[in-house]
Amino acid sequence: MNIMKVICLILLTLIGHVSAYGFNLNGPGQKSFLRAQLLDYNISGTQYYYKEGNCSYNEYYITIRATGNTDDDGAGNDEILVEVWDDNVVKDSKIVSIPVGNTKTISTLLKFSGTYQTQATGVGIYIYDDRNRNIRLAKQDPFIPNQVEENSCRTTNDVTVPLSPFALLLLVILMGFFGYRKAY
Numbered sequence: 158m159n160i161m162k163v164i165c166l167i168l169l170t171l172i173g174h175v176s177a178y179g180f181n182l183n184g185p186g187q188k189s190f191l192r193a194q195l196l197d198y199n200i201s202g203t204q205y206y207y208k209e210g211n212c213s214y215n216e217y218y219i220t221i222r223a224t225g226n227t228d229d230d231g232a233g234n235d236e237i238l239v240e241v242w243d244d245n246v247v248k249d250s251k252i253v254s255i256p257v258g259n260t261k262t263i264s265t266l267l268k269f270s271g272t273y274q275t276q277a278t279g280v281g282i283y284i285y286d287d288r289n290r291n292i293r294l295a296k297q298d299p300f301i302p303n304q305v306e307e308n309s310c311r312t313t314n315d316v317t318v319p320l321s322p323f324a325l326l327l328l329v330i331l332m333g334f335f336g337y338r339k340a341y
Contacts, residue, residue, distance in 0.1 A: 194224040202302030225255035242281035
């Protein structure tokens with residue numbers, strides 16, 4: 158009889174933990190109480206994977222529509238933190254501000270170098286009411302981005318782009334035109 162009580166107690170504890178914190182594959186667990194009013198959000202993301210070279214990267218566009226309710230920054234703005242997590246590590250984050258009493262739609266870009274999903278499935282996108290992660294407004298974990306594969310790449314100003322044959326030909330022609338002129 159005592160063993161049944163212990164099993165029931167363990168099951169109730171687990172159910173309480175799961176219902177309060179949810180299952181999070183890539184980011185932190187947390188209770189959700191609303192402060193800023195998140196009306197809608199949309200996530201799109203792409204992983205650019207290059208077979209040769211060490212230049213793969215990820216980009217995530219997060220658009221949120223929210224109403225500011227709390228003066229978080231002392232200047233009349235409600236701060237909302239948007240983060241991308243992978244394998245329990247914050248890869249990038251941005252703080253967006255919405256004036257208190259106003260409803261705005263704001264888009265932000267989060268990105269990181271390398272590939273995702275080395276341990277857990279996908280990435281986690283988390284939206285919080287303030288910069289301290291006290292109140293989670295939304296999460297999408299796991300989020301599976303689109304995949305774009307290329308053979309090789311080059312890096313320009315922290316943006317990784319593939320070098321197409323057309324661009325290479327144009328570069329050679331321009332170098333020839335400007336670099337090998339005869340002086341008369």
